Amino acid sequence: MNMKSCVTISLVEEARGGPFVLWDSLEQSIGFAAELGYDAVEIFSPSVEALNLDTLGGLLDSAGVKLAALGTGAGWVKHQLQLADADAGKRDQAKAFVRSIIDAAGQFGAMAIIGSMQGRSGGDVDAASAKAYLAEALEDGGQHAQQYGVPLIYEPLNRYETNQCCTVEQGVDLLQSLSTDNVRLLCDLFHMNIEEADVAQALLAGGDKVGHIHFVDSNRRPVGCGHMQFGPIMDALKAIDYDGYLCAEAFPWPDPHEAARQTMRAYQYWTGTC
Template sequence: MSKSAITVSLVQEARGGPFVFWDGLSDAFSRAAALGFDAIEIFAPGPDAVDRGELQQLVDSTGLGVAAVGTGAGMVKHGLSLTDPDPGRRIAAREFIESMIDFGGQFSAPAIIGSMQGRYGGEISHEQALDYLAESVEILASRAASYNVPLIYEPLNRYETNLINTVSDGVAFLGRLATDNVKLLADLFHMNIEEANIAEAIVAGAQHIGHVHLVDSNRRAAGLGHMDYSPIASALRAIDYDGYLCAEAFPLPDSQTSAEKTIETVQQFFS
């Protein structure tokens, strides 16, 4: 059975972005536990921005897990990507993600590669960008394996990257890798833009899907848009998905309402 999770952002440069909680780890863990969530997904400025002892104490006191850690601050704060034409910048991007893998790995949480995948264009062709991405992902997946967690790769919509936009594109990319320690993140907001049929895309992705961002068509909390969750829930049951359904949504009209609506939708469709 799937587990529920909710996002907290600690990155001030991303203020206004699609993360539900914004007021620190203690606040997020407390409110998530009170509502019945299973875990927290953390979007942090970097691995040293979180006190490991404090985080362990919150995990122990609430019983919540750490679902995943985002790496997007590498792009937001430092402009780093794995497909940068400058080899030194690509190495810096990989080292940032490695540090986040090490941070999350201590809590059995995989790291997510989303915006840090970058784009192609100018002197870098699509194929060259995919080669750069694959080279780094192989290394990063091996690092993640040392913590017995997968590396999570997220296809994004066309307005955020021109590399890999659909689940099928993501599966094709995984097919060019030697490692089998990479899973796809199925983000319902991105899928709402790029997939002809979200449920069918999930079934086609099957065992390659390792994480789900539960959000509505307008990037508000699940249940505050016009997405039909019945076929999506059926598709996830059909592939025996037992990972996290994590709310990565705008805190609109406010964080508490977004969190409450999310858990209500989880209980209605995915329990």
């Protein structure tokens, strides 16, 4: 099995209490991830300017850990930018923020992720317009990411966080409507547990559109701390020849270090690498 391990690191104070495993010190977090044997990290940063890319590269190299992805969520959480904004100027700012994250991630052969920045319909934006604005941004970002040889990653979210795409099927339909083929889906098992009738079947239906996995249990705690049935999920990932990352985007429960340890134990068990 070629799936690789990954753990999230958040540097965004406004997101404290959210579903990110490691926090605060990039140096300590990358070092701890390496100590536990993680292949990669996924970083949630306030902005590109908040990351010293040379320093980051040095930390990754010295730890022997890769950068899997950079999240764009701070664009919404910190800067209140979203891709379905009624204001065209704000939408342009949001797309520019996404491109800046793509450029930073691309230097490491890593992907950028669009989740909460997708926005939602409501108020001055009807559902069709919101979806069209999102599609336009995915076209822009997917084409921009192509120069780095990596896809842009788009994440369907549960109904409490967006009304754009909530299921894998809706995400696939959106991707198939694009002219670029350089956008893939992030399938987050927590969101899927809420929205999908059968998580494993949804992954099978996603097929080669599945580009990244958030490896988390039903209650958004680390894998093994909820009621998710992982056997069928792992069988589905094998069936679609998924060889990307299983990335822990989970609450740091009961604390960040134990959450990271528990995820690694679960990763090793389910991939047969213990």
